[in-house]
Amino acid sequence: MVKKPVIDENGLKKGAWSPEEDNKLKSYIQRYGHWNWREIPKFAGLARCGKSCRLRWINYLRPNVKHGDFSKDEEDFIIKLHKQLGNRWSKIAASLPGRTDNEIKNYWHTQLKKRLSGNISQNSSSNSETVDTFCNTSTDHDRNDLASTADKTLCLSSLDSMGSALLDESFWTEPFALETSEQNYCDLDLSLLDEGMLLSPVTSYWEYMDFLYSFLQMLMAISNEDLMLAFNLHVCIYPNL
DNA sequence: AAAGTTGCCAACCGCCACTGT
């Protein structure tokens, strides 16, 4: 299933990741964020190249990464987006919270492609709406609708998966940690400010600098997808802003 | 039961775009 672990000429390990390596990388990134992929393996105590670490984090270790079977809705969505975007797997993945480009790409090559080719040959003369006909008949207007549908799907899916994506109290006491949580963004209570749970309005320059530094590190620690997810949630909650 | 084939998917590779100097 996975490539055998080997050591290359530079002394870097390649191939399958061990649970210990996973733990090291996950712990490090959750605490300090991924500030520089090339440097991370050194600081995390890993004999891996930065690229390998990045890939492992994005495709496997990152919080909220879904594994396992794709739902029918997800399948349909992938097919539609592929018709619209082609092999731009990262773009497709950005619209499917929890799915990685690699996983979608694999799923496409192993499942959807042959299923579609089967469908097309079976249904070439039928009047059922195949993806192929969708593609041939779709106009710019259709495509805009599709993009809009994609956004909505992302929004709703995002809401669905928010539960595990959110920040818990330890976020505020243990900088950069993005572990699982019970609390929803929507539930963030400003009264926490009064209770000192969140940083209150700045009382000193250095406090402000500390907060700013922590905040920037937090931003670096979460992926673009998570940012998009948070952004879309915001749009869902405050559509008129 | 053994050998050969196919399917699946994690991980790698090479290229390109972006950014900073």
Add this chain to the structure above:
DNA sequence: GACAGTGGCGGTTGGCAACTT
């Protein structure tokens, strides 16, 4: 503008498991 460093993307590969002969 040229260059180097870095991150991201899409194509490809390697190897295990399941299936077939």
